[in-house]
Amino acid sequence: xxxxxxxxxxxxxxxxxxxxxxxxxxxxxxxxxxxxxxxxxxxxxxxxxxxxxxxxxxxxxxxxxxxxxxxxxxxxxxxxxxxxxxxxxxxxxxxxxxxxxxxxxxxxxxxxxxxxxxxxxxxxxxxxxxxxx
Amino acid sequence: xxxxxxxxxxxxxxxxxxxxxxxxxxxxxxxxxxxxxxxxxxxxxxxxxxxxxxxxxxxxxxxxxxxxxxxxxxxxxxxxxxxxxxxxxxxxxxxxxxxxxxxxxxxxxxxxxxxxxxxxxxxxxxxxxxxxxxxxxxxxxxxxxxxxxxxxxxxxxxxxxxxxxxxxxxxxxxxxxxxxxxxxxxxxxxxxxxxxxxxxxxxxxxxxxxxxxxxxxxxxxxxxxxxxxxxxxxxxxxxxxxxxxxxxxxxxxxxxxxxxxxxxxxxxxxxxxxxxxxxxxxxxxxxxxxxxxxxxxxxxxxxxxxxxxxxxxxxxxxxxxxxxxxxxxxxxxxxxxxxxxxxxxxxxxxxxxxxxxxxxxxxxxxxxxxxxxxxxxxxxxxxxxxxxxxxxxxxxxxxxxxxxxxxxxxxxxxxxxxxxxxxxxxxxxxxxxxxxxxxxxxxxxxxxxxxxxxxxxxxxxxxxxxxxxxxxxxxxxxxxxxxxxxxxxxxxxxxxxxxxxxxxxxxxxxxxxxxxxxxxxxxxxxxxxxxxxxxxxxxxxxxxxxxxxxxxxx
Numbered sequence: 001x002x003x004x005x006x007x008x009x010x011x012x013x014x015x016x017x018x019x020x021x022x023x024x025x026x027x028x029x030x031x032x033x034x035x036x037x038x039x040x041x042x043x044x045x046x047x048x049x050x051x052x053x054x055x056x057x058x059x060x061x062x063x064x065x066x067x068x069x070x071x072x073x074x075x076x077x078x079x080x081x082x083x084x085x086x087x088x089x090x091x092x093x094x095x096x097x098x099x100x101x102x103x104x105x106x107x108x109x110x111x112x113x114x115x116x117x118x119x120x121x122x123x124x125x126x127x128x129x130x131x132x133x
Numbered sequence: 134x135x136x137x138x139x140x141x142x143x144x145x146x147x148x149x150x151x152x153x154x155x156x157x158x159x160x161x162x163x164x165x166x167x168x169x170x171x172x173x174x175x176x177x178x179x180x181x182x183x184x185x186x187x188x189x190x191x192x193x194x195x196x197x198x199x200x201x202x203x204x205x206x207x208x209x210x211x212x213x214x215x216x217x218x219x220x221x222x223x224x225x226x227x228x229x230x231x232x233x234x235x236x237x238x239x240x241x242x243x244x245x246x247x248x249x250x251x252x253x254x255x256x257x258x259x260x261x262x263x264x265x266x267x268x269x270x271x272x273x274x275x276x277x278x279x280x281x282x283x284x285x286x287x288x289x290x291x292x293x294x295x296x297x298x299x300x301x302x303x304x305x306x307x308x309x310x311x312x313x314x315x316x317x318x319x320x321x322x323x324x325x326x327x328x329x330x331x332x333x334x335x336x337x338x339x340x341x342x343x344x345x346x347x348x349x350x351x352x353x354x355x356x357x358x359x360x361x362x363x364x365x366x367x368x369x370x371x372x373x374x375x376x377x378x379x380x381x382x383x384x385x386x387x388x389x390x391x392x393x394x395x396x397x398x399x400x401x402x403x404x405x406x407x408x409x410x411x412x413x414x415x416x417x418x419x420x421x422x423x424x425x426x427x428x429x430x431x432x433x434x435x436x437x438x439x440x441x442x443x444x445x446x447x448x449x450x451x452x453x454x455x456x457x458x459x460x461x462x463x464x465x466x467x468x469x470x471x472x473x474x475x476x477x478x479x480x481x482x483x484x485x486x487x488x489x490x491x492x493x494x495x496x497x498x499x500x501x502x503x504x505x506x507x508x509x510x511x512x513x514x515x516x517x518x519x520x521x522x523x524x525x526x527x528x529x530x531x532x533x534x535x536x537x538x539x540x541x542x543x544x545x546x547x548x549x550x551x552x553x554x555x556x557x558x559x560x561x562x563x564x565x566x567x568x569x570x571x572x573x574x575x576x577x578x579x580x581x582x583x584x585x586x587x588x589x590x591x592x593x594x595x596x597x598x599x600x601x602x603x604x605x606x607x608x609x610x611x612x613x614x615x616x617x618x619x620x621x622x623x624x625x626x627x628x629x630x631x632x633x634x635x636x637x638x639x640x641x642x643x644x645x646x647x648x649x650x651x652x653x654x655x656x657x658x659x660x661x662x663x664x665x666x667x668x669x670x671x672x673x674x675x676x677x678x679x680x681x682x683x684x685x686x687x
Contacts, residue, residue: 010263015685016379023583037339063266
């Protein structure tokens with residue numbers, strides 16, 4: 001089964017979004033491993049352990065630039081940059097470019113109704129059919 | 134000609150009838166239910182209110198307080214304009230507090246950053262990225278002095294958003310110790326702590342969570358300490374608002390508040406207090422969501438349930454024990470990052486519902502809060518919204534203006550019944566602490582959040598600007614950025630650690646540990662520790678080492 005690793009970076013306290021996305025992904029046939037609050041180091045370590053096909057990060061604390069920069073760098077150091085990273089939460093529009101530059105594959109914010117994520121997963125499946133991952 | 138006229142008029146009539154039938158069919162196909170699932174009728178008559186009689190309603194200021202807790206309501210007791218504020222360092226937030234007061238805010242509503250809310254000092258690597266985000270960073274009593282510098286805390290009512298008991302204990306202790314060092318007696322202090330164990334164990338998440346029964350014990354320690362020492366303080370404010378934000382509906386919001394209050398009351402009675410020793414200071418924090426009449430009815434039903442509970446079950450005599458006093462925040466989760474100015478309209482209607490429902494204090498959200506914490510401009514628009522309701526709409530001239538409405542009274546009775554049923558479900562699993570430990574509450578939240586999500590996603594629940602009436606190209610709006618305070622906080626902490634007597638701090642922390650082990654009230658030991666400059670994290674670590682490591686049953 002395709003496995004998704006889902007977590008929150010830093011001390012952000014909101015879990016509703018992550019829980020809703022977890023349920024949604026499970027209904028789409030994914031296995032979801034939710035690891036709760038993690039430091040960037042811990043989340044990369046979890047990725048090493050779980051070998052997921054996708055990593056989801058939920059952040060509503062405003063510290064997404066700092067923590068995602070660190071996380072994406074660590075992921076690269078571990079040569080795991082090919083795992084697509086999806087970020088959900090309160091992400092201001094002006095930060096999206098920077099986050100995409102860091103290598104975040106998909107970003108969606110409250111009210112986007114997961115369409116962005118759905119399209120993204122659709123694309124990923126097609127990629128996967130071509131044997132890329 | 135006349136024939137022709139007759140013909141056209143009858144066909145017109147037929148057409149009208151067909152149209153009406155079509156409309157009725159359409160109306161039948163669509164369900165008209167409140168956000169909590171109560172079916173709403175096209176019209177209400179006296180027949181709908183059979184369950185309702187005048188004794189259930191009473192007058193404003195009289196039992197069962199359905200119509201409000203004061204006889205003249207806002208004529209004599211206008212609600213407090215209590216706008217949430219906090220970011221960056223204590224100095225930054227002190228400036229925002231004074232800015233709000235200068236602009237007509239009548240109370241302080243202090244929110245803390247993520248590390249403070251979970252009891253981590255600013256120099257802990259876990260805390261660094263979240264410093265000063267979403268609230269103010271407080272590491273020690275020195276920060277508390279800076280936070281309230283030049284603010285007359287013996288006059289202004291201060292709400293401390295210390296939601297998690299793990300940090301409510303040390304941060305409230307810092308507040309009390311700060312007042313003492315300023316020479317202000319504790320009986321002059323008016324204000325509120327959130328101090329709700331559900332916040333720590335069910336509503337929010339963190340790396341190292343206290344076991345629910347221990348978090349609950351800490352919250353009750355504050356209630357007990359205030360009963361004897363800080364008589365004008367509300368030691369607890371059950372955070373129905375946050376339950377609601379996490380996904381539950383209006384019925385569950387109030388039901389969880391009531392069940393949680395029952396837990397506190399039972400524990401205080403077990404500790405040997407009588408109900409009127411502490412119940413006058415229990416308070417509540419509700420949400421104001423967008424379902425206008427359901428929200429108004431919710432506040433009215435909650436007051437009636439509280440009165441019945443406190444008098445019939447617990448025999449409370451004092452009026453302040455029998456009356457439910459509550460703060461309201463307009464719904465943050467209802468706001469959209471798309472077309473953010475629409476949020477001003479949403480928040481204004483929500484705040485009006487709170488006023489028509491008889492709230493004691495209100496926070497209106499900034500229109501940009503789905504994106505970040507509010508800019509100064511957004512904070513002022515929110516405050517002005519309250520001032521417009523009070524000074525321009527005249528909605529506050531008369532108490533409970535919707536009282537007697539067939540619809541609102543019926544809805545109030547229906548909500549009351551359903552809330553009491555939900556409280557019984559929690560009682561059936563052994564009360565609120567057990568309901569958290571077994572994961573029942575987490576289940577309720579997750580289910581409700583998923584149902585809401587599906588309704589929004591399918592379009593059944595319309596969200597203007599978000600799932601309908603969308604703009605293709607959303608303009609960027611100015612975003613508030615919290616200042617970088619890491620170096621400043623680190624310097625302050627290192628100066629603190631150098632200047633204090635480390636040996637005394639260790640002894641104090643040991644005393645807290647002993648109070649935990651011997652199941653005594655921890656407040657006296659924590660007060661001594663923070664006066665001797667123990668930091669927030671040092672105190673919280675004592676609690677976490679004793680009974681931490683709990684995992685949310687998700």
